[in-house]
Amino acid sequence: MHSGNANRESVRVRVVAFLPRLRRFCAVLARNEDRGDDLMQATVERALARIDQWQPGSSLESWMFRIAQNIHIDEVRAQARRGVSVDIDEAVALVGEDGRAIVEERSDLEKARSAMALLPDEQRALMALVVLDGRSYKEAAEILDIPIGTVMSRLARARQSIDRALHGEGQGNG
């Protein structure tokens, strides 16, 4: 199906183009830039190894998001079995920022990163897909294999939590 060099090259070019978005998704999922890069590498390796399972005509990007999510879930379960916990201070040391940012803004950005890191995994994945990457509810539901109603409720709860974290307990009721 993808045996031709032209197809292989086409896939490679698409994956390279997709890397910044996959990298952000992985960093948000993993709550850490370095672990995010490890997750991105594992995702790309699995995608290339199983490229024959991808259906041409369907979204390569959605398929790779799903792979990343599955690898992340496996890793979280493995950590739980090993009793590994993530230090939240480490967790908020996330994706880099513009070095020109002023101090006040940096503080807001740090609060935003912390708020995101504190969300449950399933809410964080949805925020990354829908709010950051602009995926539709339908696409997000397919990637995460959940009903659209669950997408809606989880995004609402996630935004309420983010709002409370950024503006205090008096906010976030929506």
Place this chain on the structure above:
Amino acid sequence: MVDRAELIAAYLDGSLDGEALVAFEAEMRADSALAADVQRWRSNDSLLHTAFPLDSNGINPAMLEKLGLGEPVPHGTPIPLAANDNRWSWGRYGIAGSAIAASIAVALILFQPDDQDVAGDRQFQIAMETLPSGQTLNLREKGEVGPVLSFRAGDGRYCREFSGEQIGGGIACRSSDGWTVEAQTVRGPEISTNGEIRTAAGNDPKSLNAEMDRLNASDPLDKEKENKAISSGWKN
């Protein structure tokens, strides 16, 4: 049952349409507390976009090699864009290494231009309304699009130059009804990962500069002013 928070989220995500959208917008006009919640959540989203930028830094040949994607990606031809005699050039350079960067570089190979006016696309409206320059959203069937820089027109409106994988580049200005496309080129400027601006054959960003002259545009807003404009809903 869909609660109020879910409705706000769906509205911000462009997932309300038809009667539901009309009803929600009417409710916002009648309920200032709801409108304030919507605006605050929109600002939160914008802050998250700034906090989690698309980052091409480090996606270099060594990383591609490590990922098994080792060969260089072909690029277009650099455009003769004046770096020093053009007040817009710095704004475009300012998004080097960003979202559009890697994706557009490859988009020249993968996609054909789309001439359709995108102003009616809700995701486009959200991108113009909430994204800091250099960030992108996915327009479903039309690929990534995002603002490149922001400025004020001579008539006081806020305007933004945008660039997208399939919709090309252009200028959209904010009115009370949302963002209206004032000008659109075949393809937006392409920014490669090393910050070099390139373009597809036939695209001339000077045509956008001419439009900016026609709009009697201000200098591009700096990052702080742009963030304030986004936070205020482009009203200050």
